[in-house]
Amino acid sequence: MIQNFRSRIPALVSYRLLLFGICILTATCCKNRNPVQTNNPPNSTPPPPWNFEAQPVWTDEFEKDSVDLSRWTFQTGGNGWGNDELEYYTDGSNAKIENGILKIIAKKESMGGRNYTSSRMITKGKGDWLYGRFEIRARVPRGVGTWPAIWMMPTDDSYGGWPKSGEIDIMEHVGFDQNNIHFTVHNQTYFAGNGKGATTLVSTASDSFHVYRCDWTPAGIRGFVDGVPYFEYDNNHGGPAYWPYDKRFYIILNVAIGGAWGGQKGVDDSIFPVSMDVDYVRVYKWIP
Secondary structure, eight states, X not given: OHHHHHTTSOHHHHHHHHHHHHHHHHHHHHHHHSOOSSXXXXXXXXXXXXXXXXXXXEEEOOOSSSOOTTTOEEOOBOSOTTTTBOEEEOSSTTEEEEXXXXXXXXXXXXXXXXXXXXXXXXXXXXXXXXXXXXXXXXXXXXXXXXXXXXXXXXXXXXXXXXXXXXXXXXXXXXXXXXXXXXXXXXXXXXXXXXXXEEEEEOTTTTTSOEEEEEEEETTEEEEEETTEEEEEEEXXXXXXXXXXXXXXXXXXXXXXXXXXXXXXXXXXXXXXXXXXXXXXXXXXXXXO
């Protein structure tokens, strides 16, 4: 039928149709290799702004002499934490406050069968939120093998174990890929290497402090660095497999060493000690 059809139309029209078909196929293949990082279609109307209270409902400015245990708990152990991490997380000895700055310090030392130590601090049971604006001003360590993170996990695992109840990674940085900052969400639909995320270049990530921010409402999740948006994940109302983010989450601050991602280029033992420095953590209430 195609040959008969072509015999009845001018050759020029046939040639143009062929070119059009090739363009469509090429565009489709390129899209598959480079998936779009946002759920909004191109040229769509920007979503309306989300509103949050001007004053934080929870904050730690790190003005005390030591970590405030009414706000934070230290998670301890050296079990790899599901990521083949190499460090042992200590009960506070790798976290200190100097001149109003929290320092989470990774060291080259043996403990608990591991060759490195670090800290992992969580707000679970002391700071748990459903929606809000989360701002953390921080400076990440430099060095191959480091994997600092500012992230959130579900308080109650209402939809089941990871990744069914979700994860929100406000900031991740791996030392072998200096200055590339990542924001990612994980859930039953998108998780692990298929997590829904975006990357932005912060040329002074290890030299200066930057504000890493997450805005979270029933409509979606947005990621920012220094007020500039670079990630958005919309609630498509597809249920918990896509949107488990309608339950409480808590904040985690940690510096991992090595691991499935952070250790892809090995660990440079000459860098230690190194630290992620945090100026403040602030949480603002969402205004419906």
